[in-house]
Amino acid sequence: MTVSEGQDHPQIPLEPPVSGGGWMLRGARASISIPALILTSAFVGFAGMARETGLSLAETLLMTGAVWALPSIVVLTGALSSGMGLIPAAVAVALASVRLMPMTMALMPFLKVPGKTKTWHLLIASHFVAVTAWVFAMKNLPDLPKEGRLPFFVGFGGCVTGFVFTMTGIAYMLVDQMPPMAAGSLVLVTPVYFLCSLWGAARMNADKAAMVAGLILGPVFFLSAPGLDLLWTGLVGGTLAYLVTRVMRRGLS
Numbered sequence: 001m002t003v004s005e006g007q008d009h010p011q012i013p014l015e016p017p018v019s020g021g022g023w024m025l026r027g028a029r030a031s032i033s034i035p036a037l038i039l040t041s042a043f044v045g046f047a048g049m050a051r052e053t054g055l056s057l058a059e060t061l062l063m064t065g066a067v068w069a070l071p072s073i074v075v076l077t078g079a080l081s082s083g084m085g086l087i088p089a090a091v092a093v094a095l096a097s098v099r100l101m102p103m104t105m106a107l108m109p110f111l112k113v114p115g116k117t118k119t120w121h122l123l124i125a126s127h128f129v130a131v132t133a134w135v136f137a138m139k140n141l142p143d144l145p146k147e148g149r150l151p152f153f154v155g156f157g158g159c160v161t162g163f164v165f166t167m168t169g170i171a172y173m174l175v176d177q178m179p180p181m182a183a184g185s186l187v188l189v190t191p192v193y194f195l196c197s198l199w200g201a202a203r204m205n206a207d208k209a210a211m212v213a214g215l216i217l218g219p220v221f222f223l224s225a226p227g228l229d230l231l232w233t234g235l236v237g238g239t240l241a242y243l244v245t246r247v248m249r250r251g252l253s
Contacts, residue, residue, distance in 0.1 A: 023148040027155025030140070036160045039132045040167050042070055047171035048178060049074070053081040057172050064168045068161065069130045072096045095231055104129045110141045111150045121150060128157025206245040213237035 018026075043064065050060040055077065067073045075096040079089035104126050111117065111125055133156065141149045171178075199211060214237040221229040221236075 018148060020147075020151040023144075023151040024155035026148075027152035027157075028159040030136075030152075031156045031159040031163070033136075035132050035136060036163065039070075039160065040164050043164050043168045044171040046070060046073060046077075047168050048175040050077055051172055051175050053077055055080070057169060060172050061165065061169055065161070065165050067093070068127065069097055069100060095228060099230060099234060100129055103131075103134045107134060107137055110137065111153060113146050113150070116147070117150060121154075125150060125154055125157065128153070128161060133157050133160065204245075205248075206241050209241035209245055210238045213241050 046064075047060060050063075055063075063073050063076060067076060072093050076089060076093050079092050084092070107129060108122055108126070111122060133153070136156065137153055141153065144152055195211070199208065214233050217237045218229065218233045221232045225232050
């Protein structure tokens, strides 16, 4: 810290700008976290389910790396084990993954720097969009400079994906030594964590109302509209939450 002549206040030297690789490294360091460990434990449970279903190690790793979202992977595994055809299985996975589209659309404006960000960069980043990465990004990216958000998110998502991919392969080979009840219960860890994380990250009453509506309507649509239960739960629950909170705000104003 230095003081220039004729000035009453000290000049604080500015920090040097961080490069894209530096932001990516920071994102990779941030991936060493409780959420990543919880997600990994869930994929360890999936590895046990995949082996019991008869999937090979290569098929299990291909689904982990290519599909990535765990609910969609579970749906695909169930479809394959039941002898469902390729097209019906693809439709089932698409319906299970449609929830990620609005999440991706909400995240992309945070990552894009107008005039600088290329489309293929956003396409790479969109592959890492799942609940864990989305909650982390929406909570932390607004505090970062715009030029650092995309490499930071890619570093975070790439490191989490790589670690989960590796641990899924190791768990597949060692799952015979794990009690079946323990392997199955690990799959349930992630939904519980997702619910707690989303509730804690909710900034508006409408978000919490939508979660409550989803918890109530989920079992109803699971029984009445299997296969489309996630879609109808999100559509009806979100609409009801929006309308109820809007009426309440008008009543208070």
